[in-house]
Amino acid sequence: MSDAEVAEDVPQDFDALKAAILERKASLPKRLKQVAAYALDHPDEIAFGTAASIAASAEVQPSTLVRFAQHFGFEGFSSLQQIFRARLRERAPAYEDRLKSLGDNDHSRLESGAILNGFVAAAHRSLDNVATSVDPEKFEAAADLLARAETIYLIARRRSYPLSSYMAYAFGKLKIRCQTVGTAAGIDEDLLSMASPRDAAFAVSFSPYATETVHQARLLATRGVPVVSLTDSAFSPLSESARFWFEIVEADHAGFRSLSASMAFAMALTVAVAERRRRLASQHME
Amino acid sequence: MSDAEVAEDVPQDFDALKAAILERKASLPKRLKQVAAYALDHPDEIAFGTAASIAASAEVQPSTLVRFAQHFGFEGFSSLQQIFRARLRERAPAYEDRLKSLGDNDHSRLESGAILNGFVAAAHRSLDNVATSVDPEKFEAAADLLARAETIYLIARRRSYPLSSYMAYAFGKLKIRCQTVGTAAGIDEDLLSMASPRDAAFAVSFSPYATETVHQARLLATRGVPVVSLTDSAFSPLSESARFWFEIVEADHAGFRSLSASMAFAMALTVAVAERRRRLASQHME
DNA sequence: CAAATAATCGAACAAACATTCCATATTGAC
DNA sequence: GTCAATATGGAATGTTTGTTCGATTATTTG
Secondary structure, eight states, X not given: OOSSXXXXXXXXXXXXXXXXXXXXXXXXXXXXXXXXHHHHHOHHHHHHSOHHHHHHHHTSOHHHHHHHHHHTTOSSHHHHHHHHHHHHHHHHHHHHTHHHHHHTSGGGGSHHHHHHHHHHHHHHHHHHHHHHHSOHHHHHHHHHHHHTOSXXXXXXXXXXXXXXXXXXXXXXXXXXXXXXXXXXXXXXHHHHHTOOTTSEEEEEEOSSOOHHHHHHHHHHHHTTOOEEEEESOTTOTHHHHOSEEEEOOOOEETTEEOOHHHHHHHHHHHHHHHHHHHHHHHHHHO | OOSSOOOOOOOOSXXXXXXXXXXXXXXXXXXHHHHHHHXXXXXXXXXXXXXXXXXXXXXXXXXXXXXXHHXXXXXXXXXXXXXXXXXXXXXXXXXXXXHHHHHTSGGGGSHHHHHHHHHHHHHHHHHHHHHHHSOHHHHHHHHHHHHTOSSEEEEOOGGGHHHHHHHHHHHHHTTOXXXXXXXXXXXXXXXXXXXXXXXXXXXXXXXXXXXXXXHHHHHHXXXXXXXXXEESOTTOTHHHHOSEEEEOOOOEEXXXXXXXXXXXXHXXXXXXXXXXXXXXXXXXXX
16 A cells, blocks of 8 residues: 555544544643643634644643644644634634524424523523613622621522522632521521521522421521522512512523522622632731 | 924724714715715724725725715724724624613722623623524533433532532422532542433533542543533533533623623523423323 | 836745754663 | 653744835826
8 A cells, every 4th residue: 555645534624623623632741732622722823823822721732732733634734723723713703693593493393402502592592681770889889798798608409599599609619608508407507506696697588488488588687697688579578687688580481490590699699709709808907 | 383283082892983983974075975885884894804905895895985984083994994893893882881870880980880780791792692603402411311311410619609509409398319529529429439321410510620520520421421511612621521511701891700600501401401301291191 | 208106026035934853861671 | 870762842944925116007187
């Protein structure tokens, strides 16, 4: 056999390339795997950058990029880059009328796809709602209140529980003391008995309201513990006990509501509290 | 007046540049008008091509391109080209507009308001991503797989845990048997040992990947239990074990990611499974 | 119609580019 | 542990790049 290369199956579009990378990633040497991960995670950078700039970002040598391209059958880095550019070329016009395309894209042909589309659209609507319905001054004040707490008690159950568990995770990462209430049955009362007015609570409940959440929020409020709450209705019994309360109505799809907008709100509140607390700490030091 | 150039209003984004070109188009010399027309008609070419290749396509000299750029206040052709590249780079132009209108509402005056706006915008972008990146056929197939399971095992930890806890809540309401894994330490192994190929698992893990989740997904896969997984990178070790896997990249605000898009996806999958199961049941009865 | 001004061309240039090559380091087989 | 094979880093290389600049052509002005 001659040295002449028989036309290998060089990936001709981005999807084929992505598939090829994923297929061979396990058997790739260290640096090439590094490039592979970078390429799939930052495709735009590959499309626009120069070999030198991309190499610096991916923390490899430029020559490694060339080797990577050759590993996948390309002549050099430049020809691989064409794939990434073509991807951007083809995808760009889709943004022009994206909302239109959402209506008649592949998804709607399949029942499950229509369901996914429905929830995505509902989440969009819910998010728009958040931006307009949340009073920024109240938000600021709530963040300030929670930031001054020694321990933040997170009260939530059932449908609201994912929110509090995510906030607990984030608060933990941000080194802010918090305590979730509502997980294991029985010990809630003991936990809450430790709460003092120097602490604070964040209670979440959507209708139908979990009676324990309402009860516990009321209990804390009477004991002088400031409560911030999140509900989906101004008539929620939670609003009685709360110093500040927010109303977020999630749009529904076919009667089911996701937590997309509430999640964005919860995360924003969490970060706002952390930011506020950082500022309070620096003021104390001066 | 000195020769020193006072900072002209050099267009900083594509829309501004487009407006400037259209405004001055009439008073442009012949060749420069030629370039202007080509630039607006083939913006992608300008973004990706070299000065030489573009000049050839537009039937002008490369130096004309430089002069064109300088006429509009740019230092050279390269800096003008950046505008055309940025246009393709920007992920969510549709929401840029929406944000611009949000940008000068009450929220932005306050720091916490800006944080909330940021997370809402990030969630919008993430949702767009979901709609385009999830393959509807794969989604349908995954829903079908999970619908046929006797028990659905939900594997998630840390940042992913809120997703599985919400799905568990929803599955419970929909009377679909499921079992969350990863809550209490110790009993996970016992729970998973009961899983059979007639069951199925849904595993979620975002980087940094929890090793237990990866391990447990792999364990189930080797035992013949079909696994569907959700990750934020094609490089996730979870994708190896999964029959079907989905990649959802949450846009971040200031380095923090919310779960808005993943929540919408999780809810859509949950409802799709329920819908699928309802249909399977009615077929059996016929 | 002639002079003056502006626009264009195309060659020349230095900087940046992708690529190659080879010495060194790492990995895997025995 | 030793050796062979592969992978890597980094400098050298020849090419291509964007840009500049003087000569040439077109356009305007008196």
